[in-house]
Amino acid sequence: MSRIGVFICHCGENIARTVDCARLAEESGKLPGVMVSVDYKYMCSDPGQNMIKRAIAEHKLDGVVVAACSPHMHEPTFRAAVVQSGMNPYLCEMANIREHCSWVHTDRELATEKAIDLVRVMVEKVKRNQELFPIRVPITKRALVIGGGIAGIQAALDIAAGGHEVILVERQPSVGGNMARLSETFPTLDCSQCILTPRMVEVARDPRITLYTYAEVEEVEGFVGNFKVKIRQKAKSVNADICNGCGDCWNKCPMKKIPSEFDAGLGYRTAIYVPFPQAVPNTPVIDREHCLKFLKDKCGVCAKVCTRGAIDYEMQDEIIEAEVGAIVVATGYDLYGIGKEQPNERWKGYGEYNYDTYKDVINGIQFERLLSASGPTQGEVRRPSDGKVPKSVAFIACVGSRDPEKGIEYCSKICCMYVAKHAMLYKHKVHDGQPYIFYMDIRAGGKNYEEFVRRAVEEDGVLYIRGRVSKIYKDGDQLVVVGADTLSDSQVQIRADLVVLATAMVPHKNAYEFAQKIGIACGSEGFYSEAHPKLRPVETMTAGIYLAGACQAPKDIPDAVAQASAAASKVQLLFSSDELEREPIVAKVNEVTCVHCRNCIRVCPYSAIDDKEIRDRHGNLIRMVAEVNEGMCMGCGTCVAACPSKSVQLAGFNDEQVFAEILALGHE
Amino acid sequence: MIEQIREKAKELLTSGEVKVVIGYENGGMPETTRPVFITSPDEVERLIWNKHCYANLANFFVRKEVASLGKPAIIAKGCDVKAITVLVQESQIKREEIVILGVTCEGVGEPLLSKCPICDVNTPRDYNFLFGKEIAPKNGINKSADVEEFERKSPEERWEFWEEQFSRCIKCYACRQVCPLCYCEVCIADKNQPQWIETSSHTRGNVHWNLIRAWHLSGRCIDCGECERACPVGIPLSLLNRRLAKSVKERFGYEPGYDQEKAPPFTDFKQEDSQEFIR
Numbered sequence: 001m002s003r004i005g006v007f008i009c010h011c012g013e014n015i016a017r018t019v020d021c022a023r024l025a026e027e028s029g030k031l032p033g034v035m036v037s038v039d040y041k042y043m044c045s046d047p048g049q050n051m052i053k054r055a056i057a058e059h060k061l062d063g064v065v066v067a068a069c070s071p072h073m074h075e076p077t078f079r080a081a082v083v084q085s086g087m088n089p090y091l092c093e094m095a096n097i098r099e100h101c102s103w104v105h106t107d108r109e110l111a112t113e114k115a116i117d118l119v120r121v122m123v124e125k126v127k128r129n130q131e132l133f134p135i136r137v138p139i140t141k142r143a144l145v146i147g148g149g150i151a152g153i154q155a156a157l158d159i160a161a162g163g164h165e166v167i168l169v170e171r172q173p174s175v176g177g178n179m180a181r182l183s184e185t186f187p188t189l190d191c192s193q194c195i196l197t198p199r200m201v202e203v204a205r206d207p208r209i210t211l212y213t214y215a216e217v218e219e220v221e222g223f224v225g226n227f228k229v230k231i232r233q234k235a236k237s238v239n240a241d242i243c244n245g246c247g248d249c250w251n252k253c254p255m256k257k258i259p260s261e262f263d264a265g266l267g268y269r270t271a272i273y274v275p276f277p278q279a280v281p282n283t284p285v286i287d288r289e290h291c292l293k294f295l296k297d298k299c300g301v302c303a304k305v306c307t308r309g310a311i312d313y314e315m316q317d318e319i320i321e322a323e324v325g326a327i328v329v330a331t332g333y334d335l336y337g338i339g340k341e342q343p344n345e346r347w348k349g350y351g352e353y354n355y356d357t358y359k360d361v362i363n364g365i366q367f368e369r370l371l372s373a374s375g376p377t378q379g380e381v382r383r384p385s386d387g388k389v390p391k392s393v394a395f396i397a398c399v400g401s402r403d404p405e406k407g408i409e410y411c412s413k414i415c416c417m418y419v420a421k422h423a424m425l426y427k428h429k430v431h432d433g434q435p436y437i438f439y440m441d442i443r444a445g446g447k448n449y450e451e452f453v454r455r456a457v458e459e460d461g462v463l464y465i466r467g468r469v470s471k472i473y474k475d476g477d478q479l480v481v482v483g484a485d486t487l488s489d490s491q492v493q494i495r496a497d498l499v500v501l502a503t504a505m506v507p508h509k510n511a512y513e514f515a516q517k518i519g520i521a522c523g524s525e526g527f528y529s530e531a532h533p534k535l536r537p538v539e540t541m542t543a544g545i546y547l548a549g550a551c552q553a554p555k556d557i558p559d560a561v562a563q564a565s566a567a568a569s570k571v572q573l574l575f576s577s578d579e580l581e582r583e584p585i586v587a588k589v590n591e592v593t594c595v596h597c598r599n600c601i602r603v604c605p606y607s608a609i610d611d612k613e614i615r616d617r618h619g620n621l622i623r624m625v626a627e628v629n630e631g632m633c634m635g636c637g638t639c640v641a642a643c644p645s646k647s648v649q650l651a652g653f654n655d656e657q658v659f660a661e662i663l664a665l666g667h668e
Numbered sequence: 669m670i671e672q673i674r675e676k677a678k679e680l681l682t683s684g685e686v687k688v689v690i691g692y693e694n695g696g697m698p699e700t701t702r703p704v705f706i707t708s709p710d711e712v713e714r715l716i717w718n719k720h721c722y723a724n725l726a727n728f729f730v731r732k733e734v735a736s737l738g739k740p741a742i743i744a745k746g747c748d749v750k751a752i753t754v755l756v757q758e759s760q761i762k763r764e765e766i767v768i769l770g771v772t773c774e775g776v777g778e779p780l781l782s783k784c785p786i787c788d789v790n791t792p793r794d795y796n797f798l799f800g801k802e803i804a805p806k807n808g809i810n811k812s813a814d815v816e817e818f819e820r821k822s823p824e825e826r827w828e829f830w831e832e833q834f835s836r837c838i839k840c841y842a843c844r845q846v847c848p849l850c851y852c853e854v855c856i857a858d859k860n861q862p863q864w865i866e867t868s869s870h871t872r873g874n875v876h877w878n879l880i881r882a883w884h885l886s887g888r889c890i891d892c893g894e895c896e897r898a899c900p901v902g903i904p905l906s907l908l909n910r911r912l913a914k915s916v917k918e919r920f921g922y923e924p925g926y927d928q929e930k931a932p933p934f935t936d937f938k939q940e941d942s943q944e945f946i947r
């Protein structure tokens with residue numbers, strides 16, 4: 001016999017306005033098995049909760065239905081309350097008569113009828129609920145950080161400082177990310193390399209951090225506290241244990257005209273290379289697509305000149321398997337391509353700016369390289385076409401950003417700032433030069449940011465022109481920038497020696513596929529989604545996976561670093577206990593009726609089901625069945641739907657319960 | 669051809685390579701055959717092969733009594749082999765643990781069963797030994813002509829048709845027992861807590877049963893037609909099966925029984941799966 005208590009909440013006016021709570025209580029009280037049915041203004045308040053606790057004792061209840069708001073809001077509250085009266089929390093259920101009823105209906109009569117139905121359904125379910133107990137799983141206290149830009153570096157250092165092991169995976173030959181390519185950084189104009197390299201070195205030196213560069217994460221399996229990952233260490237063709245980074249090899253490599261990715265195509269590198277002088281680690285890799293040894297089985301110079309014998313042309317990719325408890329994704333960003341080729345159909349590119357054809361139309365990162373002391377021009381601003389020092393430079397903001405026509409609606413957030421920085425740094429280097437900035441409006445919200453922009457205008461004479469550029473064409477050896485000046489409502493034409501486009505910050509080309517691979521969500525643009533835009537900004541919807549840096553949204557360095565530290569502290573929090581308690585809403589296979597068709601194994605999105613051998617006591621295999629790993633099951637119920645013989649059941653939502661709910665609806 | 673089959677059966681049994689040969693023997697009445705399980709080389713003469721070897725013997729693999737005999741060899745037509753392929757795919761048997769004595773087949777029954785004119789596996793797609801002359805697969809056959817014809821009726825007419833058909837079902841479950849792919853030991857139809865399918869012989873329960881049966885076989889049924897042949901009240905179950913097969917082919921480009929490496933569509937998700945039904 002069931003002894004169910006029904007507790008109906010008014011939610012102030014929220015429910016009571018549309019649902020006749022007194023009548024609901026009365027009708028619910030008549031349901032078979034219901035011992036007590038009451039309504040109250042705020043069930044979640046202390047007096048409300050006490051009412052439930054008292055009733056459990058008084059009426060010896062063995063099930064509770066709270067008819068109130070969404071279980072998302074208060075299920076934990078009420079379950080905790082019944083526990084205090086000695087009841088198993090899973091014998092308490094909520095009927096949602098707010099979001100599912102009072103908020104979406106206006107007719108009081110009908111809404112009340114529906115509320116009665118909702119309560120009846122839950123009463124029938126609760127009658128069939130069983131006591132469930134939390135599942136405990138151990139936590140592997142080791143973190144994986146994907147991406148070795150400033151965000152990844154910061155997260156790795158913080159987690160390591162907390163005393164935990166970290167695996168840092170970077171797909172380029174060196175850590176550093178985009179920050180390593182920058183010259184000086186707003187708003188303080190400190191040298192990017194100078195503040196970054198100590199951290200890069202620390203990451204390599206910290207004994208708790210294992211660094212894999214030129215490596216990629218291939219596969220992520222498992223769940224919070226217990227991920228299994230596969231990392232592909234691409235063949236570097238150089239034995240890092242032996243190499244001392246002397247540089248003989250890359251100095252002698254005959255392939256000298258390969259456009260350098262690090263210099264955004266403005267400089268060259270060799271086939272065996274380190275991307276930049278301060279690279280960490282400082283051992284080179286061979287780019288097999290350009291190496292003569294691999295292309296034509298010729299050359300072999302690097303092996304000949306390496307006195308330590310570190311070159312190994314036979315080296316193979318290696319798969320490294322690791323177990324980690326938490327993952328920080330810090331894969332950063334890319335820049336909107338303004339040429340013809342775009343990674344998707346929505347992005348249209350900027351044919352009208354002739355980026356494809358004019359060498360002197362470049363993007364922001366390229367300009368950073370021109371400004372950088374370690375860049376292709378040793379820090380002198382010289383334009384790519386003929387090496388001339390440009391006497392006038394036009395900077396164009398919002399290229400790609402905030403331009404739905406070109407496929408992107410969002411603001412890249414950092415461009416206003418770096419455009420001001422660029423103009424300023426240019427002026428510092430070319431005193432008689434004139435910088436122009438085409439902008440839509442200046443977004444300089446940040447500590448000391450507005451002051452920085454003002455300084456550009458007032459001290460460095462940067463000319464800001466408010467309007468979009470419609471066209472860039474060549475006239476002699478100059479570029480003519482045609483645009484609107486919306487403040488004076490006129491057309492302007494600027495003759496510039498160099499044009500710098502502040503192109504939108506975009507996710508990596510394969511961001512979506514990568515998100516799929518590791519099991520997190522991303523928005524339509526491909527930036528990774530946080531669990532809640534305000535309250536859970538560094539967590540993903542997948543427990544145990546966190547976000548840091550520009551892979552989540554356009555960010556500058558301070559924001560990227562702050563988020564990285566926040567993610568690291570979330571990881572530390574997770575690692576602060578030895579075991580994880582998980583909800584027991586998991587699937588279980590009935591081994592008697594399972595016929596091992598493997599449907600469930602194939603459909604489980606979390607790979608939580610495996611084959612199990614059933615043997616007799618002599619060890620002979622009798623048959624095979626499926627078995628759910630409780631630690632990995634997320635309770636989605638996909639297997640339940642896929643099983644033809646109905647041999648899998650989800651605890652808390654078994655067929656009997658669901659049938660009873662449906663039948664209760666059809667009642668009358 | 670039967671001589672070669674008998675010879676091979678004898679050889680396999682004598683060497684101990686297989687413990688039982690599953691084949692056909694004379695059914696006792698004219699134009700009938702029945703399954704036979706030959707376990708001794710001396711009995712191979714009982715094996716026959718003719719136009720009346722309808723049964724899909726793959727059905728017997730998963731039966732405990734047969735499995736307990738030891739490694740089997742099976743005489744299989746192209747359509748029967750498709751069932752074997754699905755059984756392998758669904759981990760009910762291991763391919764290396766059986767021997768397929770494939771027979772090429774021009775069709776069974778007089779007149780031919782409805783599956784035969786639309787058969788494209790006259791030569792089985794998988795076998796260990798093949799008997800009979802290879803027959804090139806026919807091109808350009810329309811496997812769902814009868815479905816298309818039927819679909820010209822209005823939804824009401826179609827419903828009326830099926831309601832009438834299903835109302836005659838006596839829930840003998842012969843269709844299930846004979847199907848090589850209905851291997852669940854406890855069928856959903858036998859579950860009573862909760863009870864998924866009403867057991868009384870009411871049309872509503874009959875519809876439940878027949879739709880669930882067909883649905884559980886969609887993307888799996890290889891159109892051997894055994895269910896329809898077994899049905900004592902003559903419900904055209906193949907028409908229903910082929911209707912689902914048509915959808916599966918259209919939506920997922922998949923036909924069961926042709927490739928054991930391919931994942932069955934209902935347990936496989938692909939990014940590019942058609943999703944026009946999600947709005």
Ligand SMILES: Cc1cc2nc3c(=O)[nH]c(=O)nc-3n(C[C@H](O)[C@H](O)[C@H](O)COP(=O)(O)OP(=O)(O)OC[C@H]3O[C@@H](n4cnc5c(N)ncnc54)[C@H](O)[C@@H]3O)c2cc1C
Pocket residue numbers: 146147148149150151152169170171172175176177178179182184185186187215216217330331332333334335364365368414418421508514548549550551555556557558560
């Ligand atoms: C022109 C320009 C000027 C800027 N100037 C400033 C400035 O002055 N001040 C400022 O605060 N900010 C500036 N920024 C912004 C700054 O670059 C970013 O805020 C910062 O680099 C973000 O760091 P991150 O670590 O999130 O990403 P990134 O620097 O992009 O690092 C991501 C790293 O992850 C790696 N990675 C990517 N995918 C994978 C994968 N699948 N597996 C392994 N590794 C992977 C990448 O190789 C990269 O090393 C500027 C940006 C631009 C474009």
Ligand code: SF4
Pocket residue numbers: 586587603604605606607608609628632633634635636637638639640650
């Ligand atoms: S409910 Fe089933 S399908 Fe879903 S995660 Fe658990 S085992 Fe996998």
Ligand code: SF4
Pocket residue numbers: 589590593594595596597598599600601625626642643644645646647648
């Ligand atoms: S789907 Fe059902 S019958 Fe098939 S393996 Fe899983 S539990 Fe067993």
Ligand code: SF4
Pocket residue numbers: 751843846847848849850885888889890891892893894895896909
């Ligand atoms: S449903 Fe009928 S036609 Fe299909 S495999 Fe089973 S018995 Fe053969």
Ligand code: SF4
Pocket residue numbers: 836837838839840841842843844878895898899900901902903
């Ligand atoms: S064989 Fe025919 S009568 Fe028997 S259960 Fe199947 S459909 Fe019904």
